[in-house]
Amino acid sequence: MKTGTDLGGHFLGAGLDVWSGAEYPHQNLDESLWRMLFEAAGYTVDGKAAERPTEPLTLWRGSVPGRRRDWSWTSDRTIAEEFAFKGVRGRPIGVVWETKVPPRSLLSFDNGREESEYVVDTHGLRIVQAAVQVAGPVCCACRREADSATVLLAHLTCICP
Structure with missing residues (x-):
């Protein structure tokens, strides 16, 4: 399989920018296409190829129940609480979700917006409402x-x- 660098960096440079620049990336492309593109790019940290974490991570997401399986998660619970409870960028009030993510489901990490954002393929993950x-x-x-x-x-x- 080709990697992001084998593809001339086109997805690595542009695709990850599209993901982090969009408020709702799932509205731009469906999950199967995102999955394929992230797989082609390989794991990245702040847009650069990197080693994928080797241990599962506990991550959080602030959203309404219908968006709990979307792919933007954070390692900073405070960020998730802001998204859940403060209507960040016009979002409706929601709750904080928690999941334990195995390394294979971690697609990238980006802190460009200071949100400690992990892109996570949530297929098959157990997602629970976090304790308040x-x-x-x-x-x-x-x-x-x-x-x-x-x-x-x-x-x-x-x-x-």
């Missing part, structure tokens, strides 16, 4: 501290006054 980590009662939608001890953690709607 809070110091005290907070609204699960907007993450503000609540005045009341009654916090409905399953709600996706802000319960703050």
Whole structure:
């Protein structure tokens, strides 16, 4: 199989830019084509060929339930929480998802947007809603501290006054 460098770096340079530059890369190409292109490019870190990690990684994703299997994940839980709870770049409020990713499912790592982003082929992975980590009662939608001890953690709607 040809690698990204065998292909003259066309995908390695342009394809990864398309992935990291798009808000919803799955709307640009379907998963089978992305899978083929990432396989051709080989594993990369910040756009350069690199050794794939050898151990599984625990990664997080902040999204609505219907997008939990998309391929952009982060090693920084705080980033996932921002995407889940703060409506980053106009996204709807969601939850934090967690998965343990075997090395074979890691396609690339990019920190160009300071999001510690791993591109992960989620096919076959067990993805669970991450446990909520809070110091005290907070609204699960907007993450503000609540005045009341009654916090409905399953709600996706802000319960703050």
